[in-house]
Amino acid sequence: MHSADPLFLPFVRALKPTVRALLLAALAAGVGAPLPVAAQAAAVRHAFAVPAGPLDQAVVRFGRQAGVQFSVSGELTAGRSSVGVSGSYTVAEALARLLAGTGLEAVEANGEYTLRPAPARGEATLATVQVSAAEIRESAYGPVEGYRAERSGTATKTDTALRETPMAIQVVPQQVIKEQQATRLADVVQNVSSVRPGSTFGNRTDSYIVRGFQSSLVAWDGFISNQLFGNPGFVDMANIERIEVLKGPASMLYGLGDPGGLLNIVTKRPMREARYDLAFQAGSNEFQRVEADFNQPLNADGSLALRFNGASQNWGSDRDFLRRSHRDYAAPVLGWQIDDATRLVVEYEYMNQSQPFDRGLVASGDGVVGVSNRSYFGEKWSRFSLSGEQTRYVLEHKLDATWLLRHTGRYQESESHRLSADSRGLQANGRILNRRATDGRDDSRQWTAQFDAIGDFTDAYIGHKLLFGFEAGRAEKNTRVATAALAALDVFTPVRGAMPGVFGTPTVSEQEIIHRALYLQDQVWLGERWKLLLGLRYDDAEQNATTDGTRVSVSDGKLSPRFGVMYDLTDWAALYASYARSFKPVAEAAFDGSVFKPEMGKQGEVGVKFDLFERRLGLTFAAYELKRRNVTTADPVNTGFSVQTGEQRSRGLELDAVGELGGGWRVLASAAYTDAEITKDNTYAAGNRLPGVPLRSGSVWLKRQVEHGDWRGLGFGVGVFAAGERQGDLGNTFKVAGYARTDVSLSYQRDDWKLTVGVKNLFDRDYIEAPVSRTEIYPGASRTVLATLDIRL
Helix, strand or coil: CCCCCCCHHHHHHHCCHHHHHHHHHHHHCCCCCCCCCCCCCCCCEEEEEECCEEHHHHHHHHHHHHCCEEECCHHHHCCCEECCEEEEEEHHHHHHHHCCCCCEEEEEECCEEEEEECCCCCCCCCCCEEECCCCCCCCCCCCCCCCCCCEECCCCCCCEEHHHCCCCEEEEEHHHHHHCCCCCHHHHHCCCCCEEECCCCCCCCCCEEECCEEECCEEECCEECECCCECCCCCCCCCEEEEEEEECCCHHHHCCCCCCEEEEEEECCCCCCCEEEEEEEEECCCEEEEEEEEEEECCCCCCCEEEEEEEEEEECCCCCCCCCEEEEEEEEEEEEEEECCEEEEEEEEEEEEEEECCCEECEECCEECCCCCCCCCCCCCCEEEEEEEEEEEEEEEECCCCEEEEEEEEEEEEEEEEEEEEEEEECCCCCEEEEEEEEEEEEEEEEEEEEEEEEEEEECCEEEEEEEEEEEEEEEEEEEEEEEEEEEEECCCCCCCCCCCCCCCCEEEEEEEEEEEEEEEEEEEECCCEEEEEEEEEEEEEEEEEECCEEEEEEEEEEEEEEEEEEEEECCEEEEEEEEEEEECCCCECCCCCECCCEEEEEEEEEEEEEECCCCEEEEEEEEEEEEEEEEEECCCCCCCEEEEEEEEEEEEEEEEEEEEECCEEEEEEEEEEEEEEEECCCCCCCCECCCCCCEEEEEEEEEECCCCCCCCEEEEEEEEEECCEECCCCCCCEECCEEEEEEEEEEEECCEEEEEEEECCCCCCCEEEEEECCEEEECCCCEEEEEEEEEC
């Protein structure tokens, strides 16, 4: 099963976690700090398509497209060339690109721009508005000022304005995560339309439902998690800069994946200035957490820096008889800004977690069994533990003003152990729950390497941003599972203390995915209003599965196209349409021994994006239809085998709003209509709704920050998170009621400290957060209070 590993893997695996962290610290001795986020020079954005060429001609074309006047000296521009500019930018941002490498800057006075030589560093300048190549806008890979992100790299793997991305993508920044005191990924995704919490697989890891389809895959800085099972454990919030949700199939950039969408976690990067932050949290159910975020430049100009994020968390539960949970997390980020054109970033993450194994409640009849949401059907010995680590690096080199080369790599490994009391369903009397004990161990590892070339240039009046890429990787998972008898439990009057019987012979399985891919993408600007996105990827994937000596191998190559188009109706409204596909190999064989085709996803989407109130508020409205094909379903003739005739379909409408309303008010709101159903299956009826997917759902979070007067520093927020009725399984044998949960927050900030007190589920409603099956139904938490003290040292 194991073919030759990359040269660096034996060395990496040989190091213990602590030694590895020290090595990384010594290796990089700092991280190339991302360019700082500057205030935007103007509120209005324009579409530019200025080709490279003589500077005097470029300036004339720029002035026409921007609608501004220039005073230009022929002697000053003689012999100088411009690299051009293409895309949607403010005048300041576009001028910075137009003048890059010319040694000139633009000075604005009374609405007219004048070119002049850029002053030497440190030289005094006139008190006028100046725009030079040093002007920097928000980065797609850095922090977001406020609630509304302007740019993202998730949908294109390039630094692109969200306004120019012809698909639905939403960004939840760190500020929202902190203000809502989110401690789980599920707390964050509830802010985005058509995204719901999914199964936790027994309180082990995160999953989510996007546009009707569940996925456990998460990307970290553009690297997809292990394709065999997703992230090995729960995501910790300590190192997160922003969480981005790309709706719909993402195989054109990320390869093997699920059709509904993808969550990409953008992690924190070092800064040029020193900063030391501590956070202390305490709350209901004995919740305790300490978090650190330290940034230390290692030389005078900050080009070498070290940032460390870490957390230790202990917490109980409102569920009866559930033991405490614990998690430790550490993430040093290291690197080197080698010169103006070359940057290296190295990041290491370590996590250790231990918590009770818990699949929640069970179904009875056509609803949830009539017990308290706090009921727990496991035993005290029922636990899950995990130890995992990953290393990522990014090496970038800018060849010239047009081309950027980027090489990235990731290695991840984890070990986990599960000793669990599993619910197996109620007996006919509706009160005695059959159970089984399971002893399972999982070992996994993954490596991925990517090589990209990005070209940003203009040809005549057509702007291009080209992406060429190659990717190769392997994901492995080895599992050993044994089961034993376990006494049944009366769910209404539970008596605990049962112990497992003798465990049987374990089932041993080994799985691996080996993939290689080539991809090409072109972002095109046609004049001032039209934008195109064209992409194509070819994946060559091999999936092998061996269970108790029986091996099934599937090899297939697939093309994943994607294209989109945008048209700017005005400076504040743009229409878009897009088409995308996904694929995922199926490591399973039919009765006749034939292998199955990859599972396919196809989506068509149209929408409109608005920039309102001088671009302080952004709105995205989307309509889509998404089909999932080649779904395996039970073979009606040969029991225990499958045939590939299943099909599922989701179509819906979405609205997301984010930004500032004025007067210190900020908003993050969403609404969704999701019609997700089975359209073809041998086991379940066509027309059955997909589990856990409400027809209607939505959220709104409002935050008011007092910025002036005697109450300056005071803030308060209120949020409502709602979902309609949901089916509990594919058979639609039971359903759970809808709910509306209210959260509130009160904060006060002064100088270098901030105190936040929040209440989740203010009215203590009983509700079901995620129904998965008749024996896996996750209740929402009861009212909880959480206080956070943030201190900057």
